Amino acid sequence: xxxxxxxxxxxxxxxxxxxxxxxxxxxxxxxxxxxxxxxxxxxxxxxxxxxxxxxxxxxxxxxxxxxxxxxxxxxxxxxxxxxxxxxxxxxxxxxxxxxxxxxxxxxxxxxxxxxxxxxxxxxxxxxxxxxxxxxxxxxxxxxxxxxxxxxxxxxxxxxxxxxxxxxxxxxxxxxxxxxxxxxxxxxxxxxxxxxxxxx
Amino acid sequence: xxxxxxxxxxxxxxxxxxxxxxxxxxxxxxxxxxxxxxxxxxxxxxxxxxxxxxxxxxxxxxxxxxxxxxxxxxxxxxxxxxxxxxxxxxxxxxxxxxxxxxxxxxxxxxxxxxxxxxxxxxxxxxxxxxxxxxxxxxxxxxxxxxxxxxxxxxxxxxxxxxxxxxxxxxxxxxxxxxxxxxxxxxxxxxxxxxxxxxx
Numbered sequence: 001x002x003x004x005x006x007x008x009x010x011x012x013x014x015x016x017x018x019x020x021x022x023x024x025x026x027x028x029x030x031x032x033x034x035x036x037x038x039x040x041x042x043x044x045x046x047x048x049x050x051x052x053x054x055x056x057x058x059x060x061x062x063x064x065x066x067x068x069x070x071x072x073x074x075x076x077x078x079x080x081x082x083x084x085x086x087x088x089x090x091x092x093x094x095x096x097x098x099x100x101x102x103x104x105x106x107x108x109x110x111x112x113x114x115x116x117x118x119x120x121x122x123x124x125x126x127x128x129x130x131x132x133x134x135x136x137x138x139x140x141x142x143x144x145x146x147x148x149x150x151x152x153x154x155x156x157x158x159x160x161x162x163x164x165x166x167x168x169x170x171x172x173x174x175x176x177x178x179x180x181x182x183x184x185x186x187x188x189x190x191x192x193x194x195x196x197x198x199x
Numbered sequence: 200x201x202x203x204x205x206x207x208x209x210x211x212x213x214x215x216x217x218x219x220x221x222x223x224x225x226x227x228x229x230x231x232x233x234x235x236x237x238x239x240x241x242x243x244x245x246x247x248x249x250x251x252x253x254x255x256x257x258x259x260x261x262x263x264x265x266x267x268x269x270x271x272x273x274x275x276x277x278x279x280x281x282x283x284x285x286x287x288x289x290x291x292x293x294x295x296x297x298x299x300x301x302x303x304x305x306x307x308x309x310x311x312x313x314x315x316x317x318x319x320x321x322x323x324x325x326x327x328x329x330x331x332x333x334x335x336x337x338x339x340x341x342x343x344x345x346x347x348x349x350x351x352x353x354x355x356x357x358x359x360x361x362x363x364x365x366x367x368x369x370x371x372x373x374x375x376x377x378x379x380x381x382x383x384x385x386x387x388x389x390x391x392x393x394x395x396x397x398x
Contacts, residue, residue: 033394140204196361
């Protein structure tokens with residue numbers, strides 16, 4: 001058995017407590033993300049997933065603008081716990097943003113009308129694969145990460161702030177940093193409920 | 200850098216030429232799939248992905264029933280190339296079927312109405328992660344695999360044949376076997392089109 005791969009899969013957990021301490025050089029961090037994006041598959045090799053890496057002030061800016069958007073919609077009496085949560089993401093070293101480029105999906109829908117309804121679904125599957133690969137790669141290097149979904153709330157501000165193409169759809173945010181604690185307890189369904197073998 | 204994980208990611212390719220030769224013991228194969236399903240994440244820890252492993256005659260049966268369904272819809276003049284393609288999947292050692300259990304997704308939609316529209320999307324992302332992990336795990340062991348989508352065509356027959364719950368929705372099929380050739384040439388977009396860094 002390839003222990004390294006399976007161990008990396010099992011060691012990938014959600015880390016909420018993260019700090020701004022760097023654990024690998026930023027050049028290596030960028031290479032790792034580029035490697036992940038290059039090699040993660042997509043149906044029809046569409047390569048429609050887009051990734052933005054925010055570091056330093058840019059990372060802080062993301063969570064500041066998220067707090068400001070939340071302030072508009074969260075009731076005042078529960079805002080302090082919301083603010084605390086967002087501050088815990090901002091406390092990290094950086095954030096990876098995941099997008100799908102809808103212009104590629106639409107172009108495939110025009111070219112292959114038979115699979116029209118499938119392309120958006122396959123794009124979500126491929127985006128999930130990218131999230132998984134980057135999450136796991138970050139954690140094999142010693143960072144801890146979690147996956148957040150403030151998509152509709154912040155998409156327009158995010159695209160303005162970093163001048164991203166209008167065809168990019170925001171799918172997820174992954175704040176990461178050096179872990180300041182252990183991941184929580186995770187519950188597992190019995191595997192026999194989830195995997196069946198016929199031979 | 201954790202070379203093993205990143206190498207496994209880069210080595211995961213689509214293998215169309217596969218044979219019935221076994222490369223690891225079936226017990227190890229089952230453990231590997233169970234490990235992948237147990238540890239691959241899902242939003243709200245929903246664990247809604249379901250996996251069926253078909254080996255031996257059961258694998259053959261899947262591709263026989265796929266051919267029979269295709270015979271009903273593919274024009275006679277192009278059927279021989281269709282049959283050849285399906286035979287290349289049947290030539291493999293086994294198939295992994297991927298499902299989502301809609302009953303879990305619907306239950307989350309009722310419990311958390313605010314995220315109603317998100318649960319089906321997150322389920323597709325998590326299903327994609329499971330596809331990626333099993334695909335890569337199979338290839339680190341020496342199998343070659345590809346990902347196929349004959350979902351609507353075969354779902355009802357598949358659920359009848361293996362008495363699977365009606366709430367399971369078929370998402371993908373992954374035939375695998377010992378590679379009989381190398382993967383094809385793959386084209387890559389420039390990574391600078393896909394990854395942006397702001398620091």
